[in-house]
Amino acid sequence: MTDDFEPPFNSTSSQTPTLDPASLSLRSNGLDSKAISASTEAALQKIRSTLRPGQQQMADWKGGLLAVSAVPGAGKSTGMATAAAIAIARYGLSSRRQLVVVTFTRAAAANIRSKINEKLKDLGLPTGGFVVYTLHALALNIARQHPELSGLDLENSTLILPTPSNRLTRTCVELWINDYPRHYQRLIEGMQFDGEETERLRRQSVLRTEVLPDLSWKVIQEAKSSGLTPSDLRDLATRIPNEYEILAIAAGLYENYEKLLKQRQLIDYDEMILGALRVLKDDRVRQQWQQRVFAVFEDEAQDSTFLQTKLLKKLAQDSNSEDVFNLVRVGDPNQAINSTFTPADPIYFRDFCQDCKNQDRLATMDRAGRSSQIIIEAANYVLKWVNDSQVSGIEKPFQEQEIHPVSEDDPQPDSNPAPTGSGLELYRPVDIYHTVQLIAERVIQLIQENKEGKFAILVRENKQGEFISNLLNNPQESGFKVDLSEYPIRIYDVSLAARQSRIPAELLSLLQFIDRPHSPDYLKAALKVFSDRQLIPNQDFNALAIQPEEFLYPGPLDTKPSDDKIHKCRRFCRSLLQARLELAPFQLISFLALTLQYEKSELATADKLAERIVKQTAGNNSIPAIVNVLNEIVSSERFETVDIDENESNESVYTRPGQLTIITMHKAKGLDWDYVFLPFLHEQTIPGNLRVLPQSRFLGEFTLSEVARAQIRAYLHDKNTLLDVMTAWEQAGFLKTAEEYRLLYVAMTRAKRLLWMSAATKAPYSWHKPENLQDQKPCPILPALKARFPHHFLGSGSE
Numbered sequence: 093m094t095d096d097f098e099p100p101f102n103s104t105s106s107q108t109p110t111l112d113p114a115s116l117s118l119r120s121n122g123l124d125s126k127a128i129s130a131s132t133e134a135a136l137q138k139i140r141s142t143l144r145p146g147q148q149q150m151a152d153w154k155g156g157l158l159a160v161s162a163v164p165g166a167g168k169s170t171g172m173a174t175a176a177a178i179a180i181a182r183y184g185l186s187s188r189r190q191l192v193v194v195t196f197t198r199a200a201a202a203n204i205r206s207k208i209n210e211k212l213k214d215l216g217l218p219t220g221g222f223v224v225y226t227l228h229a230l231a232l233n234i235a236r237q238h239p240e241l242s243g244l245d246l247e248n249s250t251l252i253l254p255t256p257s258n259r260l261t262r263t264c265v266e267l268w269i270n271d272y273p274r275h276y277q278r279l280i281e282g283m284q285f286d287g288e289e290t291e292r293l294r295r296q297s298v299l300r301t302e303v304l305p306d307l308s309w310k311v312i313q314e315a316k317s318s319g320l321t322p323s324d325l326r327d328l329a330t331r332i333p334n335e336y337e338i339l340a341i342a343a344g345l346y347e348n349y350e351k352l353l354k355q356r357q358l359i360d361y362d363e364m365i366l367g368a369l370r371v372l373k374d375d376r377v378r379q380q381w382q383q384r385v386f387a388v389f390e391d392e393a394q395d396s397t398f399l400q401t402k403l404l405k406k407l408a409q410d411s412n413s414e415d416v417f418n419l420v421r422v423g424d425p426n427q428a429i430n431s432t433f434t435p436a437d438p439i440y441f442r443d444f445c446q447d448c449k450n451q452d453r454l455a456t457m458d459r460a461g462r463s464s465q466i467i468i469e470a471a472n473y474v475l476k477w478v479n480d481s482q483v484s485g486i487e488k489p490f491q492e493q494e495i496h497p498v499s500e501d502d503p504q505p506d507s508n509p510a511p512t513g514s515g516l517e518l519y520r521p522v523d524i525y526h527t528v529q530l531i532a533e534r535v536i537q538l539i540q541e542n543k544e545g546k547f548a549i550l551v552r553e554n555k556q557g558e559f560i561s562n563l564l565n566n567p568q569e570s571g572f573k574v575d576l577s578e579y580p581i582r583i584y585d586v587s588l589a590a591r592q593s594r595i596p597a598e599l600l601s602l603l604q605f606i607d608r609p610h611s612p613d614y615l616k617a618a619l620k621v622f623s624d625r626q627l628i629p630n631q632d633f634n635a636l637a638i639q640p641e642e643f644l645y646p647g648p649l650d651t652k653p654s655d656d657k658i659h660k661c662r663r664f665c666r667s668l669l670q671a672r673l674e675l676a677p678f679q680l681i682s683f684l685a686l687t688l689q690y691e692k693s694e695l696a697t698a699d700k701l702a703e704r705i706v707k708q709t710a711g712n713n714s715i716p717a718i719v720n721v722l723n724e725i726v727s728s729e730r731f732e733t734v735d736i737d738e739n740e741s742n743e744s745v746y747t748r749p750g751q752l753t754i755i756t757m758h759k760a761k762g763l764d765w766d767y768v769f770l771p772f773l774h775e776q777t778i779p780g781n782l783r784v785l786p787q788s789r790f791l792g793e794f795t796l797s798e799v800a801r802a803q804i805r806a807y808l809h810d811k812n813t814l815l816d817v818m819t820a821w822e823q824a825g826f827l828k829t830a831e832e833y834r835l836l837y838v839a840m841t842r843a844k845r846l847l848w849m850s851a852a853t854k855a856p857y858s859w860h861k862p863e864n865l866q867d868q869k870p871c872p873i874l875p876a877l878k879a880r881f882p883h884h885f886l887g888s889g890s891e
């Protein structure tokens with residue numbers, strides 16, 4: 093985290109510029125521009141003339157609020173960087189009074205920083221007039237400079253990223269169970285219960301290791317990032333009673349979480365934003381900051397949470413006039429794809445756009461030069477079709493915002509390029525193997541035509557990427573007919589990195605089991621790791637794990653049936669316990685890596701991890717010591733994986749010429765390629781539906797965490813909306829449907845010259861078992877596109 097933020101603004105008050113009262117009154121009505129020379133003005137006009145109409149509106153901003161709603165590929169970051177450089181020049185900004193540019197990821201921050209620097213250099217201006225932050229880095233910077241106000245001791249605390257499976261979440265759950273036995277019992281009883289002991293143990297296992305950690309994780313994120321305290325949540329719980337008292341449980345978990353953070357000197361990301369907001373509550377300090385901040389420009393504004401929005405508004409507020417904000421927010425409501433698994437909520441940006449519209453301060457950037465005309469038409473059609481079909485209740489998933497091609501004289505080289513072939517190809521391959529074969533064959537054709545071409549296969553989940561990558565990289569072993577290694581194309585599997593980032597957690601689970609094999613939780617977690625790695629068949633592990641001894645070493649009198657599946661699970665677990673007896677603790681990591689059948693780069697990551705553990709446990713190389721170190725790595729930071737090919741983290745590695753990138757749709761946001769392949773578009777995943785896992789059906793046909801989250805969200809949007817359980821569950825489903833379609837839209841709009849889409853007739857129900865094929869319906873978009881663009885439908889693709 094430490095390298096995530098800029099050198100701080102000057103923090104002492106003596107260095108704060110004092111403002112001339114005359115300019116203050118001017119600033120309330122608009123910003124006070126510096127007198128600039130005719131030659132600088134001419135240079136600014138020249139830069140402005142390279143912008144598209146929507147971008148020019150950004151460049152012409154003269155203070156106050158401005159919302160910019162842009163379509164994919166409209167040039168949001170280009171426009172923002174240029175507008176920033178123009179504002180810096182026009183208002184004579186310097187390190188004493190800076191423009192603050194905020195964006196979402198570090199890569200995006202680096203990108204926009206270099207664009208602004210470039211423009212300033214062209215203008216012959218110094219580069220001290222602006223800073224670029226990620227939202228969290230900005231908050232951290234403010235909180236760090238005023239520890240007495242933020243209440244955060246950042247020097248002695250650890251930053252954490254809670255997950256449902258980490259120790260902190262699990263401890264919250266255990267404490268809650270202790271404090272609320274009656275509530276817990278009510279959950280165990282579920283819809284109905286006949287008191288049978290094995291079933292009781294199974295339900296306890298599901299609640300303790302799945303349902304409650306999930307509830308805790310989702311609700312805490314949602315509530316905290318929206319500024320709700322545990323007691324706010326308790327109040328809300330009394331207003332939405334239900335049988336299980338879901339929100340009361342959530343409030344209890346949240347209280348435990350907050351207590352644990354304090355006790356253990358841990359800080360989460362929301363705490364940093366809250367800390368910064370506490371700092372800005374102090375009038376004097378707030379004014380100092382506001383005087384140093386000339387204005388705030390935010391990119392990717394559709395992904396902000398309530399608290400983040402609040403922080404930016406505070407900073408952008410005029411120090412002398414509460415109603416004046418110098419704030420430009422740029423985003424695309426149609427590319428909001430984080431709201432179902434993070435607390436990001438596009439409603440805040442939509443509301444901001446609406447407010448700005450009412451004040452005539454909304455600009456739209458609806459021209460984009462990225463894609464061929466036919467791809468634009470397909471994306472526009474999807475948007476309209478989805479909105480018209482009312483797939484997600486009354487709220488439309490998309491803002492009615494069509495993409496238009498840029499004008500003929502647009503400065504972007506090769507804008508709206510000619511399509512490759514027909515530009516849009518729709519297929520219904522026989523099965524998923526056939527799908528990959530069609531892609532490989534098409535790639536071979538295209539790479540021969542264009543050696544510098546950029547290719548990507550976008551998948552919905554990493555498992556699909558793994559499947560494709562295995563077939564393409566090991567054609568012989570898989571009996572696959574096409575061998576890409578004979579052609580000048582490199583395969584870059586981004587999902588591999590995601591798989592690698594799971595390595596520390598996987599090893600931790602196995603080691604915890606080795607350390608305490610009689611713990612049902614650890615046994616279950618170990619089985620889950622084997623199953624995720626496809627070494628054992630997936631099944632309800634709660635049933636196996638509740639009596640570890642019986643499972644591991646069944647006696648002759650054991651009555652439980654034991655089939656092949658169970659034998660296989662048992663063999664793996666026993667081999668771990670055997671290793672414990674035979675190997676020294678420091679050798680266990682390598683043994684586990686081999687047991688999990690890690691491949692080359694995964695083994696390298698495991699080695700790196702082992703080295704670090706040996707160092708950190710020097711003097712006490714016991715299994716509990718190793719578990720402790722691993723636990724810290726897993727719960728407090730992202731361990732860096734080793735990429736055998738490179739160590740670059742720059743996004744440009746995803747879009748290199750002559751490369752076929754396999755990447756998730758989520759990660760592809762903001763990137764583009766000449767040829768984009770979207771395989772496996774099945775209704776089951778896009779839009780899919782919210783599933784209740786069989787093991788937690790005893791609670792009813794809904795998921796506690798989703799219900800609670802939907803209830804909180806509805807309340808935040810409108811304090812009078814209190815949803816009952818089933819309505820909340822339905823809302824959660826709508827939210828997911830809407831977001832899946834937006835994700836598909838993001839994926840489609842990554843293509844420049846060819847958009848290739850397919851749904852195989854036969855596909856697996858679960859990608860954990862890709863070989864189990866069954867008939868699968870296509871995503872409803874495909875038949876709709878087929879009807880609208882009949883000439884682009886190429887059947888199964890075989891002659």
Ligand SMILES: Nc1ncnc2c1ncn2[C@@H]1O[C@H](COP(=O)(O)OP(=O)(O)OP(=O)(O)O)[C@@H](O)[C@H]1O
Nearest residue numbers: 142143144163164165166167168169170503504762
């Ligand atoms: N005024 C312009 N002149 C020349 N090129 C431009 C201009 N505006 C944008 N571009 C080019 O258009 C492409 C898309 O721009 P950019 O990546 O900023 O779009 P975006 O709106 O952020 O896209 P997305 O929403 O899909 O992430 C880039 O290659 C950029 O260089």
